[in-house]
Amino acid sequence: MTKLIVVKNPMYRKRFTGMNCTIARALDEVGEWWSLLIVRECTQGTTRFDEFQRELGIARNVLTARLERLIEAGILERFPLQDRANTDGYRLTGKGEALYPVLVALKQWGDDWLAPNGKPPLELVDRKTGEPIERITVHGKDGSPLSFRDLRFEPGPGATSTTERVIENRNQRILGQADERSA
Structure with a gap:
């Protein structure tokens, strides 16, 4: 009898595009470590494929996939390199620079x-x-530093009923604890 062995692909990554959480959606675009390291390299002046590969020690196929994903996400753009005919470089877009x-x-x-x-x-x-x-740091309008215990969540314009339940639960758990500590 042959036994079927199912191996999960370790490269499989859940997508968060359907999740109503902007942190999850941001991680969907830049949460994989190579992506942020490529963005870091751009802020250090790296523009060419071979430079990214050398500086990061990343495999060509992985680098190609990450660069394409960052371009697709609007974080990077291609541009023609002046010193190399028929060769493109990579640079941050405004969306990419906003990650700094x-x-x-x-x-x-x-x-x-x-x-x-x-x-x-x-x-x-x-x-x-x-x-x-x-x-x-996170700070109030008066400049004072704030921790997550100092912030109340409120529904934003994109909130759903699920979001409102999450907000209510979070505020009760976190702000209730803060109230208990100060009592």
């Missing part, structure tokens, strides 16, 4: 929690002043 604060927040988190011996490999400084940049 995400990269900076990830860098700062990594510096705090993952830097070897607590020593980050590089610092980001303002080009004009030479001063280190401010940390990426």
